[in-house]
Amino acid sequence: MTPNVWVLDRGEPSAEGRLLCDALGERGITADTVDWTRLIAQGFPDPSAGRPALPDLALVRPRVLNRHEGDLALLYDWLGVMEDGGTRVLNTVDSLRRAKNKVRQAALLAGAGVPVPATRTVRTLDEIARCLADWGEIVLKPVHGHASLDVTRMAALGPERRYRDGSLGLREETVGWHLLRRYGELCAQRFLPSPGRELRVIVIGGRVVVCSYHRTAELGAAVQGARVLMDPARWEPHEPDAALLALVGRALGVLGLDLASLDLVETPDGHAVIEVNPTVPSWRFFTGTEHDRTGGRITGIHADLVIDRLKERGDGF
Numbered sequence: 001m002t003p004n005v006w007v008l009d010r011g012e013p014s015a016e017g018r019l020l021c022d023a024l025g026e027r028g029i030t031a032d033t034v035d036w037t038r039l040i041a042q043g044f045p046d047p048s049a050g051r052p053a054l055p056d057l058a059l060v061r062p063r064v065l066n067r068h069e070g071d072l073a074l075l076y077d078w079l080g081v082m083e084d085g086g087t088r089v090l091n092t093v094d095s096l097r098r099a100k101n102k103v104r105q106a107a108l109l110a111g112a113g114v115p116v117p118a119t120r121t122v123r124t125l126d127e128i129a130r131c132l133a134d135w136g137e138i139v140l141k142p143v144h145g146h147a148s149l150d151v152t153r154m155a156a157l158g159p160e161r162r163y164r165d166g167s168l169g170l171r172e173e174t175v176g177w178h179l180l181r182r183y184g185e186l187c188a189q190r191f192l193p194s195p196g197r198e199l200r201v202i203v204i205g206g207r208v209v210v211c212s213y214h215r216t217a218e219l220g221a222a223v224q225g226a227r228v229l230m231d232p233a234r235w236e237p238h239e240p241d242a243a244l245l246a247l248v249g250r251a252l253g254v255l256g257l258d259l260a261s262l263d264l265v266e267t268p269d270g271h272a273v274i275e276v277n278p279t280v281p282s283w284r285f286f287t288g289t290e291h292d293r294t295g296g297r298i299t300g301i302h303a304d305l306v307i308d309r310l311k312e313r314g315d316g317f
Contacts, residue, residue, distance in 0.1 A: 005031040010063040023303040062279040095256035099278035115272040117189040137191040194265040205305035
């Protein structure tokens with residue numbers, strides 16, 4: 001029987017989703033993009049309807065996770081229904097849970113000896129003030145955030161930034177209050193200074209397909225109070241050494257991810273992992289450029305990973 005693959009997305013299929021379906025089709029695999037929002041609206045999962053027709057493998061695209069509204073635990077549960085029915089979900093639901101929560105991710109990585117910033121969960125303004133007092137400069141971000149939305153850097157620049165009782169200054173208190181009101185709790189991390197750049201590493205099936213620095217000196221800069229979305233301004237390819245490859249491999253092994261995008265910064269002791277994103281949002285920008293470490297085969301490498309996971313099931317091979 002010909003294996004059946006769903007590329008799960010939201011709304012109109014992404015260009016990457018269509019490219020992957022085409023690549024799988026050329027390999028004799030039936031692959032379709034499936035709108036997760038529509039699938040749920042049609043009543044999935046519905047145990048009363050009997051065993052649903054599920055795919056052999058479902059690849060979760062970023063918008064399924066990042067544009068979910070409501071309880072994220074339910075999203076994992078509905079993906080888990082697919083796993084319970086025999087579908088290989090890529091990445092697995094357990095690995096998505098481990099990686100998507102930034103605080104849990106940092107705890108797992110730190111426990112395995114992967115260098116990460118000091119990380120805490122904060123739920124009050126006093127806890128934010130305590131992080132500033134302990135670390136001097138911090139980054140606040142949503143626990144389940146993405147695309148750098150609402151990522152805020154704060155610095156304790158001296159006594160003039162604090163009231164006499166040691167509480168936050170007006171701007172810090174205002175921003176912190178609104179972030180806490182919106183999210184309830186935040187991930188707070190110690191800011192790690194870097195030479196104005198971060199390293200993006202994209203891994204598919206254990207292979208580093210992209211490894212490039214992007215200049216971040218202007219990342220998050222404001223023009224008339226608005227965040228500049230054109231950043232990063234410049235990308236620079238980087239050849240990973242053995243130590244970096246081992247670090248990336250250890251991080252993905254801890255989280256159990258088959259594919260991921262990692263952000264790292266340089267420190268005096270080597271690279272530190274800022275966060276691991278359990279999806280690969282876009283690779284068209286890199287394909288065939290100096291950043292492409294596959295010779296133009298990033299989509300093909302993605303298809304190879306799908307086939308490898310299908311082979312583990314014995315479906316049609």
